Amino acid sequence: MRGAEQELRAGLKALRLDLSDQQVAQLLDYQALIGKWTKVYNLTAVRDPAEMMTHHLLDSLAAVAPLQRHLQKAGLEQGSRLLDVGSGAGLPGVVIAICCPAVAVTCVDTVAKKAAFIKQAALALKLPNLTGLHARVESIAQPFDVICSRAFASLHDFTQWSVGALAPQGAWMAMKGKYPADELAVLPPNVQVFHVEQLQVPGLDAERCILWMRRKT
Numbered sequence: 001m002r003g004a005e006q007e008l009r010a011g012l013k014a015l016r017l018d019l020s021d022q023q024v025a026q027l028l029d030y031q032a033l034i035g036k037w038t039k040v041y042n043l044t045a046v047r048d049p050a051e052m053m054t055h056h057l058l059d060s061l062a063a064v065a066p067l068q069r070h071l072q073k074a075g076l077e078q079g080s081r082l083l084d085v086g087s088g089a090g091l092p093g094v095v096i097a098i099c100c101p102a103v104a105v106t107c108v109d110t111v112a113k114k115a116a117f118i119k120q121a122a123l124a125l126k127l128p129n130l131t132g133l134h135a136r137v138e139s140i141a142q143p144f145d146v147i148c149s150r151a152f153a154s155l156h157d158f159t160q161w162s163v164g165a166l167a168p169q170g171a172w173m174a175m176k177g178k179y180p181a182d183e184l185a186v187l188p189p190n191v192q193v194f195h196v197e198q199l200q201v202p203g204l205d206a207e208r209c210i211l212w213m214r215r216k217t
């Protein structure tokens with residue numbers, strides 16, 4: 001087993017994620033694809049493969065079980081639609097598309113080469129549930145059950161720029177580092193936090209949390 005595969009499998013075990021060999025291979029191929037494209041298109045500042053594993057793959061994988069729990073609770077295990085806002089190289093959207101084949105994932109980014117990379121990843125990794133969209137999130141009006149972001153914007157801007165794309169019963173899933181008390185203090189009145197989860201990313205000694213929000217009625 002290669003070093004990267006060993007580290008990935010250890011991380012999956014720590015996160016209690018049970019993936020098939022094909023999904024593990026897709027995650028490794030995805031990491032290799034980012035490495036290849038980043039040389040030319042500068043998709044991400046992280047270049048070192050070991051750092052890419054912890055800071056990108058495992059960090060995104062840590063959100064998968066919380067997402068699956070949410071979808072199960074909401075009765076959305078099949079046919080749910082997820083929008084990853086400011087997806088960049090596809091984090092966490094591509095990782096979610098690999099781990100959750102029943103979720104239709106759209107990764108949106110204002111930078112054309114990043115959206116093109118997602119389209120290429122969907123083809124190369126054989127992910128029919130993954131779409132790359134070159135747009136500003138503010139322009140999206142079709143409804144999504146979950147809208148997520150990682151390293152994108154403040155909670156205020158994330159929710160206000162994407163509110164037009166949130167299904168009536170939909171939820172925002174914001175991946176954050178430290179608990180964002182300052183951002184929560186200025187949360188818009190139409191948004192309500194309904195759950196906060198602390199995350200432990202294998203191999204990463206850093207604070208991580210997910211904030212779940214919905215429209216206040």
Ligand SMILES: C[S@@+](CC[C@H](N)C(=O)[O-])C[C@H]1O[C@@H](n2cnc3c(N)ncnc32)[C@H](O)[C@@H]1O
Binds near residue numbers: 089108151152
């Ligand atoms: C710091 S990157 C984060 C990328 C990725 N989510 C990650 O965690 O590595 C933020 C991304 O948001 C995109 N972006 C900024 N404003 C946007 C908007 N209004 N709509 C869609 N994408 C946007 C940028 O082009 C950039 O790729």
